[in-house]
Amino acid sequence: MNINELINIRRHLHANPELGYNEFKTTELITEYLLKYDIQITHEFCETGVVGVISKGTSDRMIGxxxxxxxxxxxxxxxxxxxxxxxxxxxxxxxDGHTAILLGVAQELALNCEFDGTVVLIFQPAEEGLAGARRMIENGLFEMFPCSSIYALHNWPELKVGELMTRTGPIMAAGDIFEIEICGSGGHAAQPHLTQDITLAMGEIVVMLNTVTSRALHPCEPAVITITQVECGSSHNMIPSTARIIGTARMFSPKAQDMLASRIHDVVMKIAESHGAKAHVNYIRCYPATINHIRETLLSIDAGKMSGMRTAEAGYPALTSEDFSFMLEKRPGAYVWLGSGPCAPLHHPEFDFNDDAIEHGVSWFLNVVKSELA
Ligand SMILES: [Zn+2]
Ligand SMILES: [Zn+2]
Known part of the structure; x- marks a missing residue:
């Protein structure tokens, strides 16, 4: 494996980032790279992103x-x-790092590794909130490639390079969005008795929503409700007629998801009603929880050990979310955290993927293939 080539690709991708469903140049780069190693490709499942397929031996076993x-x-x-x-x-x-790692895996599998079966390399678009994984599945990814197991990694700045963590069961949360609108008549700030004061209703809703997780769910059921945006009013002497509250809810079980969705709705409606105002709640179910399967999780930890990494089972899941969850709903598999620290946290403006993690990521994937398709 030419690690310097992978680092150069990673840095090129970093300099030329593209948003979800617009990864045209990125897709072109990946496609050219796979074709260079005579890897069969298809763009069947989405306008951007690409799937590469490498078969060796005689087994019909297939992993993604x-x-x-x-x-x-x-x-x-x-x-x-x-x-x-x-x-x-x-x-x-x-x-950018995940892409470079899987390209390194593609090269090694095509040139140097022996295995018996088929490896499907899924370069997926639009993970950040736009559910590219779901789109690929809806467009027949697993009908064309009925993988018996699937694997993915995410770089994890909280772990040092050379460490790998994962856990059986939930590893990342379901991530939903709620948008609340409150409407009243509004009016003069000095005549509140002639209005429905929706500013006051908004304040009560913000406070009450923060009690929902602690009072609606079992104390051992992890969940978060965070309000991230409030919009209301435009002047010091006018009671506004509309207000908006936006936030996110994170949880792990479908039962908790249903409970939070219905309690958020009830709290908003009852508080609005008590002020004589009207309200509307739009609760959007985005990504389901990412749930690892037992066999594939244990295999992932062993693959980390085979790669010489320090491995451990994570004590807690993360409350962030991930659309690989849609794939894990369809196929058994595992999602792991690959140590990439020290570096800035994910989604921080100063974040840059730590290139030292590339060789560990490549090695982990190769050992997964070795274990699955011996
Ligand atoms: Zn992200
Ligand atoms: Zn990410």
């Missing part, structure tokens, strides 16, 4: 390895020579 390829809508302040050339777009989640 996935890398996400998209960037984030934020300014890159990583301050390296390979800083983003595009204002407002940054590879601040390290998907």
């Amino acid at each position: 390895l996935r890398a996400d390829i998209d960037a984030l809508p934020m300014q890159d302040r990583s301050n390296n020579p390979w800083v983003s050339l595009y204002p407002g777009i940054a590879h601040a989640c390290g998907h």
Whole structure:
């Protein structure tokens, strides 16, 4: 494996980030690379992203390895020579690194590794909030490639390079969005008795929503509700007629998801009603929880050990979310955290993928293939 070539590719991708479903140049680069090694490809499942297929031996066993390829809508302040050339777009989640790692895996599998079966290399678009994984599945990914197991990694700045962690069961949370609108008549600030004071209703809703997780769910059921945006009013002497509250809810079980969705709705409606105001709640179910399967998780930890990494089972899941969850709903598999620290946290403007993690990522995937398709 030519590690310097992979580092150069990673830095090129970092300088040329593309947002979800717009990864055209990234897709072109991946396609050219795979074709260089005579790897069969298909663009069947999405306009961007690409799937490579390598078969060896006689077994009909098939496994899938996935890398996400998209960037984030934020300014890159990583301050390296390979800083983003595009204002407002940054590879601040390290998907440039994930792409380079899977390309390294492709090269090794094509040239140097013996295995018996088929490896499907899934370069997936639009992980950041746009559910590219779901789109690929809806367009027949697993009908064309009925993988018996699937694997993915995410670089993890909280772990040092050379460490690998994962866990059986939930590893990342379901991530939902709620948008609340409150409407009243509004009026003069000095005549509140002639209005429905929706500013007051908004304040009560913000406070009450923060009690929902602690009072609606079992104390051992992890969940988070965070309000991230409030919009209301335009002047010191006017009671506004509309207010908006936006936030996110994170949890692990479908039962908790249903409970939080219905309690958020009830709290908003009852508080609005008590002020004589009207309200509307739009609760959007985005990504399900990422649930690892037992066999594939244990195999992932062993593959980490075979790669010479320090491995451990994570004590807690993360409350962040991930659309590999849609793939794990369809196929058994595992998702692991690959140590990439020290570096800035994910989604931080100064984040830059740590190139030292590339060889560990490649080695882990190769050992997964070795274990699955011996
Ligand atoms: Zn991200
Ligand atoms: Zn990510």
